[in-house]
Amino acid sequence: MNAPLGAAGLPQPLFHVDSGALRFWVATPAGTMVGAIMPRHVLHHRFQALMDGSDAVAIYERHREEIDAAVLRRVGGGSIEPVMLRENDLPMRKT
Secondary structure (H helix, E strand, O other): OOOOEOOOOOEOOEEEOOOOEEEEEEEOOOOOEEEEEEEHHHHHHHHOOOOOOOOHHHHHHHOHHHHHHHHHHHHHOOOOOOEEOOHHHOOOOOO
């Protein structure tokens, strides 16, 4: 996929309407990048995103540190690209 590059040299995140998922890339400590996918229902249930995906990129940007850390945990556990994030990868914070 030839997505435009952002400031960090990673492709810009995008919401893929046909699959109903946010697609994004995360830099690893080794200096490589790994592709990841987060379905719209995970964005909705975990971050209260709109189900149509119209705010998916903004939600990702707002919670990038937490989401990227979940991807890196999955990679560290042996997941291969693309990493599919599920609800249990992003547990709810206690308030």
